[in-house]
Amino acid sequence: MDNFTFYAPTYFAFGKETENEAGKYVKRFGGSRVLIHYGGGSVIRSGLLDRVKRSLEAEQLAYVELGGVKPNPRSGLVYKGIDLCRKENIDFILAVGGGSAIDSAKAIAAGALYSGDFWDYYEGKAVEEALAIGTIITISAAGSEGSADSVVTKEEGMFKRATTGEALRPKFTIMNPSLTQTLPAYQTACGITDIIAHLYERYLTNTKEVEVTDRMIEALMLTMIHEGPKVMEDPDNYEARANIMWAGMMAHNNSCGVGRTQDWTSHDIEHELSALYDCAHGAGLAVVMPAVFSYNMKHNVMRFAQAAVRVWGCQMDFEQPEKTALAGIEALRQFLISIGMPKNFHELGAKKEDIEKLAHTACYGDVNTGTLGGFVTLNQKDVENIYRL
Numbered sequence: 001m002d003n004f005t006f007y008a009p010t011y012f013a014f015g016k017e018t019e020n021e022a023g024k025y026v027k028r029f030g031g032s033r034v035l036i037h038y039g040g041g042s043v044i045r046s047g048l049l050d051r052v053k054r055s056l057e058a059e060q061l062a063y064v065e066l067g068g069v070k071p072n073p074r075s076g077l078v079y080k081g082i083d084l085c086r087k088e089n090i091d092f093i094l095a096v097g098g099g100s101a102i103d104s105a106k107a108i109a110a111g112a113l114y115s116g117d118f119w120d121y122y123e124g125k126a127v128e129e130a131l132a133i134g135t136i137i138t139i140s141a142a143g144s145e146g147s148a149d150s151v152v153t154k155e156e157g158m159f160k161r162a163t164t165g166e167a168l169r170p171k172f173t174i175m176n177p178s179l180t181q182t183l184p185a186y187q188t189a190c191g192i193t194d195i196i197a198h199l200y201e202r203y204l205t206n207t208k209e210v211e212v213t214d215r216m217i218e219a220l221m222l223t224m225i226h227e228g229p230k231v232m233e234d235p236d237n238y239e240a241r242a243n244i245m246w247a248g249m250m251a252h253n254n255s256c257g258v259g260r261t262q263d264w265t266s267h268d269i270e271h272e273l274s275a276l277y278d279c280a281h282g283a284g285l286a287v288v289m290p291a292v293f294s295y296n297m298k299h300n301v302m303r304f305a306q307a308a309v310r311v312w313g314c315q316m317d318f319e320q321p322e323k324t325a326l327a328g329i330e331a332l333r334q335f336l337i338s339i340g341m342p343k344n345f346h347e348l349g350a351k352k353e354d355i356e357k358l359a360h361t362a363c364y365g366d367v368n369t370g371t372l373g374g375f376v377t378l379n380q381k382d383v384e385n386i387y388r389l
């Protein structure tokens with residue numbers, strides 16, 4: 001196991017009706033003037049926004065609101081949010097929604113305290129300070145509720161970049177699984193896919209002897225395979241939603257990624273797709289993951305075989321372990337199809353003629369080194385091959 005430090009001081013309030021405590025938590029974490037930040041309207045339609053406002057009012061907290069965050073959040077609204085925070089003297093941002101609302105809130109939080117362009121943080125500048133953030137999540141997916149990361153799309157050029165910094169970790173996160181019951185089935189499935197992807201990105205490691213984190217990841221993957229189909233069948237299954245919600249947080253706050261190298265190839269390759277075609281991040285991952293894994297399998301057949309046996313219940317073929325490894329990748333692919341995810345470029349709305357451009361931006365934009373991947377180092381030609389797969 002590699003050396004590591006781990007500090008993840010988010011306070012979690014989990015369970016039914018916990019959103020009614022939002023005001024109390026904002027106060028506890030020092031907020032007095034709040035920006036409520038949310039998406040395209042699901043929180044208005046569900047009545048959640050009204051309940052949140054009432055809980056702020058009960059604590060005599062002043063607030064302003066800024067809605068309209070699009071999935072794959074855009075830089076334009078971030079600039080608006082930064083101006084609003086300065087004008088209104090905001091000291092706390094409460095994101096209500098999914099990864100997009102949270103990531104946009106994180107960008108505003110960092111930008112509001114910075115005299116330069118907030119986009120500098122998405123081009124490599126370290127985030128050292130940000131306004132305090134709290135979140136109320138309405139979809140189990142991105143894991144931004146417990147992570148120090150934020151992903152934003154730059155409108156000039158439509159490309160996605162990520163930043164990370166401890167100052168961006170939410171002070172508190174409210175997780176009421178029943179808030180996810182209004183999700184369209186497709187979004188639920190995209191979330192399930194993203195959570196599984198966050199687990200694979202950590203599972204694919206070159207670090208030896210990482211039994212504890214291997215086993216934690218496998219447990220979370222098994223949970224997703226077990227609970228995912230339950231919510232697809234019965235969207236009102238609170239217990240299954242609860243298990244998925246906590247698994248989604250655990251999959252990405254890095255408790256099971258410490259002490260080991262991580263991959264992130266599928267995410268780097270996917271981010272170009274959701275930026276260019278505005279598809280859901282999880283849907284893009286469903287297409288990308290099986291292709292990346294088959295392409296990289298030979299690098300460490302036994303790692304894929306281990307996942308196949310322990311997670312997907314495949315029989316180990318000791319004579320030809322690559323058969324086992326492939327069976328595991330195929331089981332993943334079939335699982336994603338079974339929950340309604342797209343299976344190829346065409347279904348995603350992606351175009352063959354864009355492959356060169358996508359691969360170039362993935363290798364020279366996002367990571368900027370000409371290569372990507374923490375498990376196998378891939379160059380632009382490799383990435384083109386994967387998009388073709």
Ligand code: NZQ
Nearest residue numbers: 039040041042071072098099100138141142144149182183
């Ligand atoms: O905008 P509204 O009206 O709220 O509708 C949203 C949106 O259309 C809807 N929705 C969310 N909760 C709902 C609901 N509809 C009905 N009922 C509810 N309870 O679902 C749609 C998707 O929302 P979004 O926030 O975009 O989903 P998600 O949480 O999957 O976030 C995706 C974004 O997170 C980034 C992705 O790249 C993408 O931009 N990621 C962020 C990460 C991080 N910060 O750590 C890591 C991830 O790997 C990921 O890259």
Ligand code: ZN
Nearest residue numbers: 142194197281
């Ligand atoms: Zn993701």
